[in-house]
Amino acid sequence: MSPEMATPLLAAIIGAIAIYGLAALLAGAIGGRALALVYPTAIAGAALAAGGDLAALVGQSDAMLQLPMGLPATGLHLRLDGLSAFFGLIVNVGVLAAAIYGLGLDREHGLNPRVEPFFALFAAAMNLVLIAADAFSFLFSWELMSLASWALVVARHDDADNRHAGHVYLVMAAMGTTALLFVFGGLAGIAGNYSFAAMREAHPSVTVVALVLTGTIVGAGSKAGLVPLHAWLPLAHPAAPSHVSALMSGVMTKVAIYGMIRIVFDLLGAPSWWWSLPFLLLGAASAVMGLLYAVLDRDLKRMLAYSTVENVGIISVGLGLALAFKSSGLDAAAAVATSAALLHSLNHSWFKSLLFLGAGAVLHGTGRRDFDGLGGLIHRLPVTAALWLVGVMSIAALPPFNGFVSEWLLFQAVLAGPQFPYPILRFLSPAVGAMLALAAALAAACFVRAYGTVFLGRPRSPAAAVAREANRPQLAAMGLLAVLCLFGGLFSVFTIALIQPLLVQYAGMPMASAGAGPTFFSLVAISAARSTYDAPIIALFLIVSGTVTTMAVHRLAARRTRRSAAWDCGFPDASPATQYTASSFAQPLRRVYGTAMFGSSERVDMPEPGDLRPARLDVRFVDYVWQGLHAAPAGMVLSLSEWLNRLQFLSIRRYLMLMFSALIVLLLIAAVWF
């Protein structure tokens, strides 16, 4: 389709941004009644934008628009190409689900004037980032996105934790944008043309490429939550209201991924093999570290945020493998790796949003989000429990849900690793694969723990015992996402078909199209002879075998009535404290990994016989990343500034001495240099 034909689609996106912006403006200016209008308006905007993105993706359109705004010499460039449309779809479906969920907030709670205007602004800014086609508008909308989400993080600023989260987030966001500034400065070069089109033409030197890669990792990587730049994420994501957490964790991290792909795959030109190293190493570290944090955490929403770190790591490994295969000329494997990264972005946005909305429903129903206060919610919130189970199975990569598809593709890419011509990559790819496998196992453990603690067992607090089910719009939002998760799992051939043009552009060749395998719905990685995945058949097998097993168990087990013993199988005390807790479930993993990764130490305080005080088990953790990368530099800056502050209180003679020594030093330098 020619650019002229596609302009209406770009106009639809801009129209949706205008709708979001209008909703933000009205809600911000009027407040009160207008706040209630934000979510219906946002639903309209999201539907329009998602439709536009989907049409652009299906029609393979590429629309450009240049407006006489922005930087004087550059102007404002907007462009809706395949990559923008794909990530636009992620963003707008996420916004759609969050806004539907927001409709439910509206009836139950009072609306918060600190949330609704920024929700719409946040949605507008994310769309703007995706269609920006010059450095200035990209950075402007990127910063707008950061600030809008920051405002959402500190919406409930009466809580000191939220203020701390907002502070850390603001510092990290400022640092990230500064790094991106250097990235675009390097890409624009000395000529200084800041439109993306001009950057694509430039051929930067190795030094500039290294600078750009570092800046991208720091700038976009910190926004996405790559280890070790993830520290703000588990603080900020849970601090926001739950539907906003869903957007931040499920969607905004994908905008950061989009930034990485746009810069590294699109603007930087043909890759060299070493470009993949930071993505592979940091990605693998994120995958494992993120889940180790998650599996030990005792807060439902924070656990989900840590799990986002893991998923971003998986996506990053996918991108790294794609770069490595592409630079080695292995286009078929590059296509598999790229599709794994893109599909996992899409899938993660669905199931992570679903999980966060479910966590919101739990928080809404019980008022608590700590594992120690939840339990047994499957009886009180049956629909939420069922929908959350879909999310849990997706994120744990169980077939036939969508998480399995992208992780399967990623492992197929890892298995193509021995073909690398470079020894380092040949060595690294199985290592990274092993880390991913560990992460996958940990993810399963983590979410079994989460689901079991929250929904199974008996309530651990009175609030959990009287929890209320979420209302209809909230269930509808979760239902929409659960259906998408199932759809993405069963009919991945369609999602693959959607991204084929992107694969051609960024990997060099498409994946095998639908029907290449044994059945129409089977997914083929690299070649049908090597590996295929047929989700509907596996789903059918699972259903049949599950049904048969259940029936067999019931028939064989329920033959005769049994009387239970008086002591009830050693389970005489009905206190909920006797059941497994989140901490006790994670204890073996903590013993294995905690000492090395988190310096965890246990201390048992056992009272003497006859002493009536309770025994205590204290577990302490050290967050090395926080201490090394955040607390230590902050402390250094603080002590340095305190030290420099003393310069404000010197005697006259000392000031003269300072001046004098500065002069002498300069003279010495001049004497030595010239």
Place this chain on the structure above:
Amino acid sequence: MNYAYNVSHLLAGLMLVASFALLYQDRIFAVLNTFAAQAMLLAMSVGWEGWSQGRPNLYITAAIALILKGIVIPVALHRMIVRLGIHRDVEQVLNVGKTLLIGLALTALSLLLVLKVTAAAQNFTREGLALALAIILLGLLMMITRRNAVTQIVGFMSLENGLILAATGARGMPLVVEVSVAFSVLIALFVFAVFVFRIRERFDSVDIDALEQVRGDRK
């Protein structure tokens, strides 16, 4: 023409000697006398430059230096000291030996630097410039090592002597600049004097350490 430079180097060298003398003098009147001698040497040097370079306007500079710095300022400072009643010993921060060693190092540095940096410039002005820089640095050093406000003023004036020497040694500095520098020095003297008297009124001392007590942050 060569002896013209020899004479100007001799005068500049004598000024440098005077600067060293300023560094270790610990009687306040002796400091004043040495300063007056340096100013007169400056006047002679500038006059000599005016004669040897054939620039009569330098005679005006020389006259200003002689009258203001050689006579007016020392006399004014003398009267100030008498009125303040501080014709006692000047205390120093560093001891004389160390101060003189530092002064030597500074002189070496300025010679090294100027001779190296201006290698391409006219041969004979280079030494003059080096000596002037040394005088400037020694003036600064004096300002740092002294605690008494009056001797700090003298240090500043001595520094300024070095500036004028450098300016006249180089050709082409307009008269206006020299005159305005001379007057700014005079005005600086007035300002200093007013401050010294006020300090004295408040603290019964012209030791600048007394100034720090009023800020309340001396640790």
